[in-house]
Amino acid sequence: xxxxxxxxxxxxxxxxxxxxxxxxxxxxxxxxxxxxxxxxxxxxxxxxxxxxxxxxxxxxxxxxxxxxxxxxxxxxxxxxxxxxxxxxxxxxxxxxxxxxxxxxxxxxxxxxxxxxxxxxxxxxxxxxxxxxxxxxxxxxxxxxxxxxxxxxxxxxxxxxxxxxxxxxxxxxxxxxxxxxxxxxxxxxxxxxxxxxxxxxxxxxxxxxxxxxxxxxxxxxxxxxxxxxxxxxxxxxxxxxxxxxxxxxxxxxxxxxxxxxxxxxxxxxxxxxxxxxxxxxxxxxxxxxxxxxxxxxxxxxxxxxxxxxxxxxxxxxxxxxxxxxxxxxxxxxxxxxxxxxxxxxxxxxxxxxxxxxxxxxxxxxxxxxxxxxxxxxxxxxxxxxxxxxxxxxxxxxxxxxxxxxxxxxxxxxxxxxxxxxxxxxxxxxxxxxxxxxxxxxxxxxxxxxxxxxxxxxxxxxxxxxxxxxxxxxxxxxxxxxxxxxxxx
Amino acid sequence: xxxxxxxxxxxxxxxxxxxxxxxxxxxxxxxxxxxxxxxxxxxxxxxxxxxxxxxxxxxxxxxxxxxxxxxxxxxxxxxxxxxxxxxxxxxxxxxxxxxxxxxxxxxxxxxxxxxxxxxxxxxxxxxxxxxxxxxxxxxxxxxxxxxxxxxxxxxxxxxxxxxxxxxxxxxxxxxxxxxxxxxxxxxxxxxxxxxxxxxxxxxxxxxxxxxxxxxxxxxxxxxxxxxxxxxxxxxxxxxxxxxxxxxxxxxxxx
Numbered sequence: 133x134x135x136x137x138x139x140x141x142x143x144x145x146x147x148x149x150x151x152x153x154x155x156x157x158x159x160x161x162x163x164x165x166x167x168x169x170x171x172x173x174x175x176x177x178x179x180x181x182x183x184x185x186x187x188x189x190x191x192x193x194x195x196x197x198x199x200x201x202x203x204x205x206x207x208x209x210x211x212x213x214x215x216x217x218x219x220x221x222x223x224x225x226x227x228x229x230x231x232x233x234x235x236x237x238x239x240x241x242x243x244x245x246x247x248x249x250x251x252x253x254x255x256x257x258x259x260x261x262x263x264x265x266x267x268x269x270x271x272x273x274x275x276x277x278x279x280x281x282x283x284x285x286x287x288x289x290x291x292x293x294x295x296x297x298x299x300x301x302x303x304x305x306x307x308x309x310x311x312x313x314x315x316x317x318x319x320x321x322x323x324x325x326x327x328x329x330x331x332x333x334x335x336x337x338x339x340x341x342x343x344x345x346x347x348x349x350x351x352x353x354x355x356x357x358x359x360x361x362x363x364x365x366x367x368x369x370x371x372x373x374x375x376x377x378x379x380x381x382x383x384x385x386x387x388x389x390x391x392x393x394x395x396x397x398x399x400x401x402x403x404x405x406x407x408x409x410x411x412x413x414x415x416x417x418x419x420x421x422x423x424x425x426x427x428x429x430x431x432x433x434x435x436x437x438x439x440x441x442x443x444x445x446x447x448x449x450x451x452x453x454x455x456x457x458x459x460x461x462x463x464x465x466x467x468x469x470x471x472x473x474x475x476x477x478x479x480x481x482x483x484x485x486x487x488x489x490x491x492x493x494x495x496x497x498x499x500x501x502x503x504x505x506x507x508x509x510x511x512x513x514x515x516x517x518x519x520x521x522x523x524x525x526x527x528x529x530x531x532x533x534x535x536x537x538x539x540x541x542x543x544x545x546x547x548x549x550x551x552x553x554x555x556x557x558x559x560x561x562x563x564x565x566x567x568x569x570x571x572x573x574x575x576x577x578x579x580x581x582x583x584x585x586x587x588x589x590x591x592x593x594x595x596x597x598x599x600x601x602x603x604x605x606x607x608x609x610x611x612x613x614x615x616x617x618x619x
Numbered sequence: 620x621x622x623x624x625x626x627x628x629x630x631x632x633x634x635x636x637x638x639x640x641x642x643x644x645x646x647x648x649x650x651x652x653x654x655x656x657x658x659x660x661x662x663x664x665x666x667x668x669x670x671x672x673x674x675x676x677x678x679x680x681x682x683x684x685x686x687x688x689x690x691x692x693x694x695x696x697x698x699x700x701x702x703x704x705x706x707x708x709x710x711x712x713x714x715x716x717x718x719x720x721x722x723x724x725x726x727x728x729x730x731x732x733x734x735x736x737x738x739x740x741x742x743x744x745x746x747x748x749x750x751x752x753x754x755x756x757x758x759x760x761x762x763x764x765x766x767x768x769x770x771x772x773x774x775x776x777x778x779x780x781x782x783x784x785x786x787x788x789x790x791x792x793x794x795x796x797x798x799x800x801x802x803x804x805x806x807x808x809x810x811x812x813x814x815x816x817x818x819x820x821x822x823x824x825x826x827x828x829x830x831x832x833x834x835x836x837x838x839x840x841x842x843x844x845x846x847x848x849x850x851x852x853x854x855x856x857x858x859x860x861x862x863x864x865x866x867x868x869x870x871x872x873x
Contacts, residue, residue: 566670571707574667575721575777576695576728585720589711589760 166223172196175324178223182293185300195313195323202317208451208480209509209541215422220387222325222358285341287371288333292360295331302333306364310393310430310457318389318424318451326360326391334369334400343599345374359390365400367433374602376407386411388447389424398433398460403441405598407606409613410446415504417476420448427454431463431489439466440483441597443606445613448477453511455484458492458520465494468594470606472587472613473506473538482512482543487523487553496527499591502538503614509541516553525555532590533563534583534614584611620645620816621785626677627841628658628665635661637841638677643785643834646813650827650852651820653838654860659820660704662838663787666818667701668694681785695721696728700783702774704790709761714773715743717761718780725781746779750806768799775806786810787818792826804829824856 166174175196179189204215282289288299295303313323334340365371388410394402404427413420423446429438440454450473456465467483485494500508514525531540542559564586572582588595588607595603621643628636635658643649653659664672666679668691679686686694709717722742723733734742747754752772762770771791778786788807792800807817807830819830827835827849835852837845839860845851 565707567705567707568709570667570669570691571703571709572717572721573691574669574695574701574703575717575781576692576725577721578692578724581720581724585712585717586709589709592711 165221168221169218170196170220170222170325174222178325178327181223182296184296187304188296191308191313192324192326195320196325198314199317199320199324202314202320204317205451208511209507209543210449210451210478210480212422212449215387217321223327281341286335286338287340288331289344290331292326292329292331292362295362299331299333302364303331303362306362306393306395308393310395310428311391311426316426319391319426322358322360322389322391322426326358329360329362329390331361332363332371332373334363334365334371336366337368338366339369340371343372343374345376357386357388357390359388359392361390361392362395363393363402363404364395365397365402365436367398367400369397370401370403372403372405372599374405374407374599376409376602376605386421387424388421390426392425392427392454394427394429394438396429396431396433396436396438396460396463399435400433401437401439402429403439404429404454405602406440406442406444407598407602407609408442408444408446408450409609411448412446412475412477412613413448415475417448417505420477421446422449423447423452424449425452425454427452428457428484429455429465430457431460431465431492433463434460434489435462436460437464437466439464439468439597441468441594442470442481443591443594443598443609444469444471444479444481445609447479450477450479450481452479452481453483455486456494457486457488458494458523459488460492461489462491462493463489464492466597467494467496467498467512468597469498470501470591470594470610471499471508471510472501472610473503473508474613475504475506477504478507480509480511482510484513485515485525487514487516487520487525490519490521490523492520492523494523494525496525496529497593498527498529499594500529500531500540501534501587501590501610502531502540503534505537507539507541509543511543511545513545513547514555515546516548516550516555518549520550521552523550523553525553527555527557528593529557529559530590531559531561532587533561534587580614583614587614620647620682622680623666624678624680626662626665626679627675628661629673629675630661630671634675635841636665639838639842641836641843643816643818645816646811647833648811648817648819648830650830650832650835650849651818651838651843652822652824652835652852652855655822657838658841659822659838660789663701663789663818663820666694666785666787667691667699692724693728696725698782698784700778700781700786702771702778702786702788702791704793706762706765706770706774708763708765710763712761713757714759714761715739715757718743718777721777722780743780746776749809750776750779751802752776752806767794768796768802771795771799771803772806775803775810779806779810782815784814785816785818787820789820790822791819792821792823800826801829824852827852 166177172193175192179192311319313320332344363373394404396402410421410423431438438456442454444450454467458465465485471479471481473479482498483496496512498510500510502508510529512527516523529542533540540561544557546555548555564583568586569582573579587610595606598606623639623641626636626639651659651662661672665674674687719739726733756773762773765773791803795803804826819832831849835847835849836843
């Protein structure tokens, strides 16, 4: 199945004015950066610089060798200039890394200022919301809060590098078991050169006492960013994890290839929410982040659950399919997504729900919004394997078009190998109607407010899955992204 | 309040209004009747400033201002309200939220302080009481899944909250059964006031049994061809619109 629709011509909703990227500034912090290019020596340099054990270096090198034989994927509905992987620098860290800050007080004030500009005052946020924050600045984590409180609950929440040092057994046991290095081109690249990221471990029976949040921010020009996140929820545990990010303005395209691995054991649940607002490029399609992400959750235990919620408004190119492998009996996978593309942004995003265990359930709610010359594709796979008795999937896939130069595309793949499966797919494409807009205007509401109101309504099903604070932020983000969009 | 002079308008290049004159004093209700295709709905859309309705000649003076120079949302903020023939659904947007955004946009325009949610809720409760509308409309998305009657009632409810100076009711009776019609008419009557004028656009006389107009105009082929008092509507009811085509009469008693 494959349906495509380009926006029809409209009289009033047809031109777009550019909203400048609000988070565009570069923090002036000295970075230590390796020269551009990738070879075994670079991989060794990164590993040595991070003081990694031999097994991890070997793991990286093995991934690197695999990567050499792989090609970038070309099946997505994306138009990408070939990327010169030898022109990219693969490691950058703020200088202060050598004396790692022990608390927020030790953090470079300029860095904190950066977060302030983003409207994410760390301590404020932490104090008000009780959120522990593991802030990733470029490639190294620089601030972590609430460590003690989490420790008391037995929760481990730290940077990936720390986890390698402090909990090598856990890392070794789970790393690459959900997304193997050879999984795809970008996962292999990440495995070879990943810089840092987050590590979360929720022990048996523990409900994580707070929402865990990481703010990512790309800095240092022409530096690829290769995050690695690993979250493990043991039996009967629960965690809600928030990931959000913005990036400063620049002209060079920046490559970002993250890998996120989630593991739930019996009766465990992970709720993973993302708000992604990386620099999308300017109104002519110059610059912007290339975002190639591999996110996958493995419902290993019976009755476990993994829920992905994403709000994607940024990046020039988004290639991302947060997926669930429903291995355990009666395990549940969910995917809620809002993806917005404006100007020349392109997104090819969706999910994979792989039903393996019996009585597994999955639900997919995808909302794609295209404006300007944006191209938005939903690509989703629902696979019911042979032994997945009584598996159920429900997919709802809605597209909204704003203006006449954009496109929405839907590529659902359904593979059913068990006759007891029930798979439902609903898809709609609409555009912000002139009649809806006029209705709002006639009540005195400005065009901009009307558009964001209509879009917000369209996304409601997804927004309500986000933690409260994030939902507010997501709404604001959409408003910023669409401000001046119709006029 | 409102004076329309020699109004010509086209839709998609096709002339619809061809020299329409209309004058409405403060506090008056004027009915505009006429056969299908006469330009009744076009009149409402032109006054409200809908895109695609192009004024090619004439003027619309509203409270001393040239209405045609204003953007649609400015006209709304100046107190022009259009009750839609087909109210639009906005999925996922709460009806109360929508109305509060509208009211506050209008208040801001007029330099009045915006209402917070408590103040707004109080206002809404008062209006619901006046109109005898249950509050379940408040909790739903704008017009989504509303019955025809609910949609029309919601329009009148919005009008009650926004308190316009000029309201245009575009075929508010269409698609309503007699009970729903009575309910809507009752609401409209409660909103009659000395500083609020209304244009009631309708195809049928029956709405005017409940909303008694100060004047009735017959619109045919883009012009007012006859004007009179409420009795004119009854004549139309008896004789239909065909007599107009034979030259008709310019005015009936009144």
